[in-house]
Amino acid sequence: MTVKIKDVTDYLESIAPRSYQESYDNAGLITGNSSWTVTGILVTLDCVEAVIEEAITSQCNLIVAHHPIVFRGLKKLNGNNYVERTVIKAIKHDIAIYAIHTNLDNVHMGVNRKICEKIGLKNLKILQPKKDTLSKLVTFIPTQHAEAVLGALHQAGAGQIGNYKNCSFRTEGTGTFMPNESASPHIGEANQQEFVKEVRAEVIFPTHLEGKLLQALRSVHPYEEVAYYSSILSNENQEVGSGMTGELETPVEPLAFLQGLKISMDLQVIRHTKIKSGPVKKVAVCGGSGSFLLPQAIQSGADMFITADFKYHEFFDADGRITIADIGHYESEVFTKELLQDVLMKKFSTFAIIFSKTVTNPISYL
The missing domain is CATH 3.40.1390.30 (NIF3 (NGG1p interacting factor 3)-like)
Incomplete structure (x- = not known):
């Protein structure tokens, strides 16, 4: 092949x-x-x-x-x-x-997840989730066809919310329409008002899949003219974004953590700020140049922020609230x-x- x-x-x-x-x-x-x-x-x-x-x-x-x-x-x-x-x-x-x-940096299974796996982090979450990457599709389906149509939409990628799949919201109502002489209706006859029990179904989907979803919708929906509308959501997409946080199975003293980091990431040197007191439990990471995520790393409650390309004055911004560990751009992404x-x-x-x-x-x- x-x-x-x-x-x-x-x-x-x-x-x-x-x-x-x-x-x-x-x-x-x-x-x-x-x-x-x-x-x-x-x-x-x-x-x-x-x-x-x-x-x-x-x-x-x-x-x-x-x-x-x-x-x-x-x-x-x-x-x-x-x-x-x-x-x-x-x-x-x-x-x-x-x-x-x-794009590989910003997906959940991408570069940052690889770093987390190398240093043994669990309970992984995107550090700065992206907005405007999700949309909502609303469509109206004859009740007896609802499962088939929603099944096709789910198969095409709709209804995935975190660890849950096949998510939707449904309400029942009555759809009305009158076919004209040129129509080939699945239900009803020309020039007669029809009243059909329908399901209003709503599903969330990644915006880039809209074409695939609409194709699936039209291929399974029984109506000649499919009623639907889609809209972009401002919701944060917890599966897409910059950086990542994770937790160690067991808290580790900062120096021991940094020494282990050198081994697991095959590092010659680590540039770091003054070490924050207390054990390291939660860690933030960003492959490549991640200084822009320092406020989010601090806000997340991370004890350590592993990334690269911090400038001299940016190290001061840690201000004792987190330990910055700059491991090098190549080293963080190799x-x-x-x-x-x-x-x-x-x-x-x-x-x-x-x-x-x-x-x-x-x-x-x-």
């Missing part, structure tokens, strides 16, 4: 929809054609020239990277910097580059390669899915 690049990217976007990426980001297919047949996949944190060479050697024509090689528009392709050289080499050798960046490999191997088995061996960390320590 041949697998196209589109098959892989569609699967990845079913897990981490591109609509969840931040406004500054550039996730998606950066080079290559979605109709190409996949010969192999190389997963990496960063896509640089050495990674392209690794893909060529490994006969992989698709690179799945966390960080996009192109963040801003390229005006020239002269090979004057590493971005241009990487893109040129990929195009020259027919290698597709796909980036799955802040295990994303394992996450991507695991996710892809569950779905695809007809070609190689290779873990990149190239160390792309631009920072060295003496």
